[in-house]
Amino acid sequence: MPVHRLPGTVVTDHRFRVPLDHAEPDGERIEIFAREVVAAGKDPDRLPWLLFLQGGPGNRSPRPLGKDGWLARALDDYRVLLLDQRGTGLSTPANRLTLPARGDAAAQAEYLSRFRADAIVRDCESIRRSLLGEDRPWSVLGQSFGGFCAVNYLSFAPDALSEVLITGGLPGLRVTAEDVYRAAYPRIQRKNTAHYARYPEDVEAVRDIVRHLRDSPVALPGGGVLTPRAFQSLGLMLGSGSGSHVLHYLIEDAFVTGPAGRVLSDSFLFEVQGHLSFAANPLYALLHEACYGQESASAQGTRWAAETVRGEFPAFDADAALDGEEPVLFTGETIHPWMFETDPALAPLREAAELLAQREQWPDLYDPDRLAANKVPVTAAVYHDDMYVDTADSLETARAIRGLRTWVTDEYEHDGLRVSDGRVLDRLVRLVRGEL
Incomplete structure (x- = not known):
């Protein structure tokens, strides 16, 4: 595993092999890339893991340049894993150059149907078990589409989560x-x-x-x-x-x-x-x-x-x-x-x-009954009149997830996590811990 030192950080590259279709664990496998970031001078084994799920779909994870922005705040408390979701970044790519190898348009579409939030979360579970073991949960930070993935995670594998932080990414649970x-x-x-x-x-x-x-x-x-x-x-x-x-x-x-x-x-x-x-x-x-x-x-x-x-x-x-x-x-x-x-x-x-x-009959991504019985601490920043994610849908979903605490703000737009120099993340961390 390549290890690099950037200003104030130690960065370790990880590569994982996961099933293309998690319903067929012995079938074709693809590669998922993730980058671990730890503050210089800290013992990573004494820090809890925080998985970051990027917005999108289809965007690679941030490329760290050192201890700055929201990452600086995260590194105060966590060992951070920046995931290139399947098909993005250094994970097995899916684009105009690679997809023709799958075959005709029908084969390409069938392949791409396995790149939604449900598959991404199952990738995360495979990676968690590889890094942490079967029984140790981790924290998740989801930005925008990453928040959609986090709600899918809460729906289908809540025991894997110690806490969930969401920014601009509470989806409507049953909207078309x-x-x-x-x-x-x-x-x-x-x-x-x-x-x-x-x-x-x-x-x-x-x-x-x-x-x-x-x-x-x-x-x-x-x-x-x-x-x-x-x-x-x-x-x-x-x-x-x-x-x-x-x-x-x-x-x-x-x-x-x-x-x-x-x-x-x-x-x-x-x-x-x-x-x-x-x-x-x-x-x-x-x-x-x-x-x-x-x-x-x-x-x-x-x-x-x-x-x-x-x-x-x-x-x-x-x-x-x-x-x-x-x-x-x-x-x-x-x-x-x-x-x-x-x-x-x-x-x-x-x-x-x-x-x-x-394509018809996409599988459901969220389980309202499981979310209504949620026991995982969850907090979400909801940006007032967010252009990308409907505020009314977000607040309805917040009410549907048991115990979720919201922070509704017009101080930032949808990119608040990225531009707030750690302030948005700090508030979410304090909310989820009950400090606010």
Whole structure:
């Protein structure tokens, strides 16, 4: 196991072999990578384990640069394990380069169906038994989708948990994918309203950009295509604490004047490419709606729910906005079938994505009866008007999990754990210990 010393920390790399399908323990196996981090000078054997489950789906774990941010607070009390969830980071990858080895689109979709929260939690259980033994529980910190995984963990393996901390990640227990987006679009619209109130000059600037793209979509440096809808999807960043400012600075850099007149600048297109490409996290697009699929909520699957529901909210119609006088609204955390046409990282996986969208009878991810009888100490930060996770659903789930303590705050947006320099984690730790 490679061991490295970074400022204030000792980092150890771990690799584990787990079944692709935990229902077939003797079948095909994949690799899961995890990185253990301990504060320098501390005896790891005297520290309890804290497993960190990253947001997503499809994002790799953070790469530590030393003892800083929320990790610094965690290392005061814990031996931290940063997990690259299956298919991400240094775990066995699942992307446009590797998935064709599985076979045709149907085989790829069948393979990807085993990459949801339930499989991730079973990976965690295999890893826990390997590192801690059968009977020793550990703590879990779940951010966003990582919180969804933590609630699955509470549903199906609570005896493995000593405590659970969740930030911006309490899922609706029995909501459909369409329910999720029907609640999301009004929140996204509120974030747009706040952005344009902060930067009123962006109203006309955005209309200019979208008008330009409507007349002629533009090729991005990485080979993708920037269309009006693709540009609107930059609103994903409006759910973070600094996202509105980042978006404004991007917009103000949009045009330069050349021999043929005003054109979109290279710097603008380069930055847009970085925000829109799914090259680093294709599972986010492939499995985003699948992470809401549960047969007890809807036996019909997810069926491109964000695209279906969008039609119920005409304010997001860019053409109508340009034909009238309304601002062009950005969208948010929504995945659409056209993304698998405009993004080169996704285009080869279009047929598999379609099969996943049409897949029926996804197994349930949560057990309300088990959660109602929960005995594990649990606390959750719920961000007021979180753009990514519905506050009403989160609070209903909080009431459904016995003993869960919430901290509802508008001091931070969805990225509060990352940007609060340990303050969010510190409050959760104190809450779960009964110190607050």
